[in-house]
């Protein structure tokens with residue numbers, strides 16, 4: 001898929017979500033919240049469900065929890081427009097109650113399709129409901145900060161999942177801020193490890209991923225090439241592994 005094709009496929013899902021009536025959460029919503037982010041990202045954050053502000057604006061993580069998430073991303077040198085952010089349910093549970101299992105099940109195909117399109121290297125779960133989707137049976141208090149392969153049935157066919165507390169938990173319990181920051185600080189290395197694993201498995205050969213995003217730790221220098229026969233002057237290395245123009249990448253960012 002080209003970035004344009006991915007963007008169009010994600011927009012189609014967003015349209016479907018906005019019109020969805022598959023579960024009772026549709027009755028109380030102001031706006032559905034499909035998710036948003038960069039179509040070429042390697043990192044997807046998955047929260048629980050929209051809150052009041054998200055329901056009003058139709059965008060994920062725009063309230064106080066979103067402000068904290070943005071702050072934590074900044075601590076590791078990432079920006080929210082470089083990643084994709086969504087939830088396991090796309091409509092607000094009334095009174096911010098937990099989503100019911102049948103609501104999560106009804107909404108799961110949308111998340112699966114988003115992940116299938118994005119093919120992330122790293123899926124970051126935020127909170128226990130997202131955790132249960134990617135690591136069934138795990139308890140957030142025991143596994144936060146750890147990683148393991150994501151089940152391909154989630155739609156993330158070759159991803160590592162990293163488990164974090166939900167930012168809202170850190171707003172309620174101040175001591176969790178440091179925990180979240182420490183867990184967040186492990187993400188750049190988790191992305192590098194997953195990227196290396198995927199490259200080893202041949203996933204790097206797929207041409208649909210642009211410049212590894214977000215930028216993290218430096219890659220090791222490639223081994224020097226043996227002296228080649230004279231050839232035409234090569235193109236300067238593009239930021240896009242799939243041959244995308246850097247200006248296109250900037251335009252994509254600006255169009256978020």
Ligand code: SF4
Pocket residue numbers: 017020021022023024025026032089090091103106107
């Ligand atoms: S929560 Fe998901 S399944 Fe339920 S109405 Fe909203 S989009 Fe549809």
